[in-house]
Amino acid sequence: MGRRALEVTGQRIDVQLQFDADAQPEMHDALRKLSPNNRTRLLYNLIAQGQVCSLATTDHNMRDVLMQSMVEVSKSVRAVANEAKAASEELELLRRAVAETDQELQQGTPITSKAPRKRQPPDGLDLKSDESWSSPAPAANDEESAADAALRMLAGSSALRAPESD
């Protein structure tokens, strides 16, 4: 791949999209200068645009940085998938509402409002606005289970002890 200019929070950065050995220092430097959220956003954009499908680096520190960002990206993707599923369910509700209305019209019964609830845009996925970008919150179930797991961990910690002096 060639070079491509990307606008990120007012900073114009040139990045070599292919992570070949020669480009690594430049790419690492550019990525390190970004905040975690903007790094995630950049990677999300690159993936969404089909510019990057895999990342590779021999720098261990950068690997950690990229892995963290990629985890955030995967959360975004998951949020999109959840949103798509919700949209699909709403479509199904709408289809049923239309079918029921048709049936009511045919039967001469009064029409009642069956408009589906208005959907909100997915959190954290307004990729055009820096101000609106934030790490997408995990799905409610994930949040609950993570909090429960943390509480269980705390409860399980009550038995932890060590002598105050050896």
Added chain:
Amino acid sequence: MESRHKVVGIDVGFGFTKYMWLAAGERATDLFPSLVAPEPTSELPGFDLVSTGPRSATAKITVIVGKGAKSRRFVVGKSVVNELPTDHAHRTLNSHYAGSDDYSALLRGAITAIGATQIDHLVLGLPLTTFATKAATLQERFAGKHEHLVPLAGGTQYVCHVGKVTVLPQPVAAFLYHSANNKPDGEAANRSGLTLVIDIGYLTLDWVVTDGRQPIASRSSASNNGMSTICDAVCKSLAAELDLEFSFGLRKDVEQAIGRRTFTIAIRGKATNFEKHARPGEAMAEANLDALVKRSVTTLADISRVVITGGGAQFYVPVAKKYFGDIVSTSADAQYDIVRGLYTFGELLQNRQG
């Protein structure tokens, strides 16, 4: 000056006090050494003549501990060691630390550094050596009103209201950070298998074996074999060879160089490499790992991953990799792992409650 924080994590370690809070919508972390000095009087010679260059707002934080006639004024912060005579600054290295005025001073120093006037949930950490005996006391002691806080810029004293206080074992907090925040190895740690988390603190060396996210008490413990014992040995060896007295500042330089594995400090104006003196320290580290395995981990056969965390992580990791093999992992700035775990704990509960 209203500054409300839903969650604040503070890890008052024996070596450094680390804190994490939300600043302008972004998670922020900072630290200062866990050094406490009595507030100097104007008669104290040399004060304010030593500092050079720009000082951060948290270079010197005045804190008041106690009430009325029993109140005492202390100074904590990033530059205490440079700004006060050596014999006026000290670390507390004993099991009574969590109940001491020094601990209160450091904790209130962190609250002052954040500038909080309201903390809904304060999450603190303790080593396993004092967790069972001191956690409940800490929770009771630090919940409620913190009066007489002195703003960084001076001026009128203010109050910080602390709602709920939770105390976590430090290595458990570090594990929580590695797992809940999806560190690369956290993904695997979430799934299955046993994880050994070793927290290399300043005074204590704590370890916890977890099955998934459940700590196994019988295989977890701690000892007072933290980095300070290794630094003691290195300083003693270096002092003997070069015939020098160790000041607090020089000792701090050695600690930093060991922690970063640079093994070079300036002595009498010359860059001096002391790597050969650090080698026995590595042998001590290996012996410490061997001792903790024999003491309660018992076997490594069912350990799938080892997480090295805490301020001494960078020094220990090469030794740990030699000892445990390629199942060892750490983070780039492991000194903050515990306080990030404390904050994460508070944040998870906060998100659940909405």
